[in-house]
Amino acid sequence: MIYFNNVSKVYNKKSVKDSVVLDDITLTITSGEFVSIVGHSGAGKTTLVKMILGDEVPTKGTVFFESINIFKIKNNELTKLRRRIGVVFQDFKLLNNKTAYENIAFAMEAVGKTNEEIESDVPHVLELVDLSAKMFHFPNQMSGGEQQRLAIARAIINQPELIIADEPTGNLDAINTYEIVQILKKINDLGTTVILTTHNRGVIDSIGKRVITMEKGKIIRDDKDGKYTV
Amino acid sequence: MVMIDLKRIIKAGFVNFARSGIISWAAVLVVTITLSVITTIILLNAVLHSSLNQIKDKVDVTIYFVVDAPEIKINSLKESLEDLPEVEKVSYVSAEEALKLFRSRHENDYPTIAALDEINSNPLGGYLNVKAREVSQYESIANFLKGDSALVLGSTSIIDKVNYNQNKIVIDRLNNIISGAQRLGFLITLILIIISIIITFNTIRLAIFISKEEIGVMRLVGASKSRVSGPFMVEGAIYGIIATILTLIIFWPVTVYLGNKMTNFLGLNMYDYYVSNLFQISMIILLSGVILSMISSFIATRKYLNK
Numbered sequence: 383m384i385y386f387n388n389v390s391k392v393y394n395k396k397s398v399k400d401s402v403v404l405d406d407i408t409l410t411i412t413s414g415e416f417v418s419i420v421g422h423s424g425a426g427k428t429t430l431v432k433m434i435l436g437d438e439v440p441t442k443g444t445v446f447f448e449s450i451n452i453f454k455i456k457n458n459e460l461t462k463l464r465r466r467i468g469v470v471f472q473d474f475k476l477l478n479n480k481t482a483y484e485n486i487a488f489a490m491e492a493v494g495k496t497n498e499e500i501e502s503d504v505p506h507v508l509e510l511v512d513l514s515a516k517m518f519h520f521p522n523q524m525s526g527g528e529q530q531r532l533a534i535a536r537a538i539i540n541q542p543e544l545i546i547a548d549e550p551t552g553n554l555d556a557i558n559t560y561e562i563v564q565i566l567k568k569i570n571d572l573g574t575t576v577i578l579t580t581h582n583r584g585v586i587d588s589i590g591k592r593v594i595t596m597e598k599g600k601i602i603r604d605d606k607d608g609k610y611t612v
Numbered sequence: 613m614v615m616i617d618l619k620r621i622i623k624a625g626f627v628n629f630a631r632s633g634i635i636s637w638a639a640v641l642v643v644t645i646t647l648s649v650i651t652t653i654i655l656l657n658a659v660l661h662s663s664l665n666q667i668k669d670k671v672d673v674t675i676y677f678v679v680d681a682p683e684i685k686i687n688s689l690k691e692s693l694e695d696l697p698e699v700e701k702v703s704y705v706s707a708e709e710a711l712k713l714f715r716s717r718h719e720n721d722y723p724t725i726a727a728l729d730e731i732n733s734n735p736l737g738g739y740l741n742v743k744a745r746e747v748s749q750y751e752s753i754a755n756f757l758k759g760d761s762a763l764v765l766g767s768t769s770i771i772d773k774v775n776y777n778q779n780k781i782v783i784d785r786l787n788n789i790i791s792g793a794q795r796l797g798f799l800i801t802l803i804l805i806i807i808s809i810i811i812t813f814n815t816i817r818l819a820i821f822i823s824k825e826e827i828g829v830m831r832l833v834g835a836s837k838s839r840v841s842g843p844f845m846v847e848g849a850i851y852g853i854i855a856t857i858l859t860l861i862i863f864w865p866v867t868v869y870l871g872n873k874m875t876n877f878l879g880l881n882m883y884d885y886y887v888s889n890l891f892q893i894s895m896i897i898l899l900s901g902v903i904l905s906m907i908s909s910f911i912a913t914r915k916y917l918n919k
Contacts, residue, residue: 435832457918458836465834475829479631491620492835494613536833 383544383575384411384434389443391429391599403429404440405599411577413543416570418586418608419579421596427579430596431546434577435467436460447544465493468537468574472549474529476521482508482532483517489536503539511535511565527558534565544575551582563588617839625846635819636847642815643855643905644862646808647897651863653801654893655882660797662880664790671783673750673776675757677737679707681770690740696756698749703741710736737772747787750776809904816851816908820844820916827916841913848909852901859897860890 386409393401404426411417419427432438433445436452445452447463455463469475477485486504495503508514511531521529530550537545547566551559563585570576580586586593586608593608594601629636677686686704693702705713711734718724728735744750754776776783820827823844830840863886871883886893 437832461831461834461836464832469832475825475832477826477829479628479826488830488835489833491617492830492833492839497616540834 383413383415383448384577385409385444385446386430386433387444387446389433389440389445391426391433391438392441402599407443407599407601409594409601409604411575413575414570414573416567416576416589416591417578417594418589418591419577419594419596420581420586422581424598425596426599427596428548431548431577431579434544434546435464435469465540466543468540468542468545470530470533470537470545470547470550472552474521474526474533474553476529476533476536478521481518481520482513482524485521485532486536486539489539493540495540507535507539508532525558526553527555527561530554530558530562531565534562534569538569538574542574544577545569547576547578549579549581551580551585556584559585560588617842621839621842622846624843625850628843629847629850632819632847635822636851639815639819639851639905640854640858642812643851643901644858646812646904647855647859647901648862649804649808650897650900651859651893653804654896655863655867655886657797657801658885658889659878659880659882660793662878664793666879667786667790668747671747671750671779671786673742673744673753673774673779675740675742675774676772677707677739677770678772679735679737681737683738685770686738686740693740693742693753693756696753698744698746698752699742700745701741701743704738705741706738707734707736710738747783747790750783751780812904813908813911816848816905817912820909820912824916827913831917837917840917841910844909844913845906848905848907849902852898852903852905855901855905856894856898859901860894 386407389404389407390402391404393403407426407430419430421427429438433440433452434447436455439453447466450459450463452460452463477488480488483504486507487500490500490503505514505517508517511534513528513531513535516524516528516532521532524532530553534547534550537547545566547562550566551562554562559582566576566578567589578585578589590607593603593605595603595605595608675689683706690702690704693699714736715725715728742753744753754774757771757774827840867883867886870878871881871886875881
């Protein structure tokens, strides 16, 4: 489903040694997988997943989403590609001047869903992440865990083929972390590919699926049923 | 689908405006100031034009004829002057009328009237009052008079004197002042409008800068460029519309005051001018406000859209 071919990212070409963020990454992720990418801060995890969204451009190499070369497509095609991917960030990246309902409705409007579909699906997905009571609350009126659940609801509402969760538990306590991981596992069980980046040992060990370990921009380990070993 | 998108964009624009609270009103305030500058310029231009027209109105050239100048020649000169494109109006005062006017002007001046009675004939010739369309055109009218051979009666000219040559210095100076005032007015207008546009643009840019993160998020969830920038442009249009209404309201009492107290000083009743031109003024500031705000919003969001 996703192919990285000899991908490198260098930020400042004048001092190559210090600024290599990704170093010759070759990686394949197949449809339906749950892949955890682990590593210390600065290992290149976020840059890697941002490339799938076309939000970071590689200095060298190619990234494919199925047969689409992400950095060869036009802007409007990239917009369409992003609609096939749901994203969850550590800092939630919710629209702060919109209510929980509107945040999800906006993602549905973006893909051209009708008002009827929005009115029937939004309450349903909010119920799924246990946020029915907060439907008309703004993000700043919600706790961190609630905001992250809202971000997940927004990510899954359009039934994407891939969910990217970039450090989704980074700002959460143990209970909320557990809940988020359970939701992601459930999404994966329903057939959606999930890519999770984290440096939370407990999270990785509880999932028990493929773990890719990164260090200084390189993949140093790729285990099918891995544990956190950094 | 396009209609649904448009409805959603317009609704989002109104909702964003209402929720942005103080930021929206700060932007409205700045656009109101810009529109007030534009309205002030419109009113000042009206004052300038009315003053210049009054001054221009006071300038004319009088052609005095010799006493025995035949009326037929004077009339033919009047007609040929009226045919000149530079001439706005020519009025003829005959020798008899000139005498009557002279007598009424000096009715209390007994020695002059007595001297006039003593002569027992009309010592005054008729004259033509010529008004040009523009002050700068008097010279070409004077040149026309010099070159017209029909004005010669026998060996002498029927024209006694033309007061253009006496008034030339004053007319030239006035002409310079008028064109200088117009140029200065244009320059000040241009500078003030440019400053206002820059301030408005930067305020709206600042308001959108606050939403920079949100624009990025909208793009990441797959919203098209128009879906992201549309509501900001609608918000811009709302700034323009509200600012127009506020500006029109602000200038109502201002022009009432100016109309009551300053009509003599300004040479124009500002309130009358404002009321009779309200539709044109409203349209100018509405279009300026809406277009300026929408373009500013478009340029400001475009910067964050290409991600």
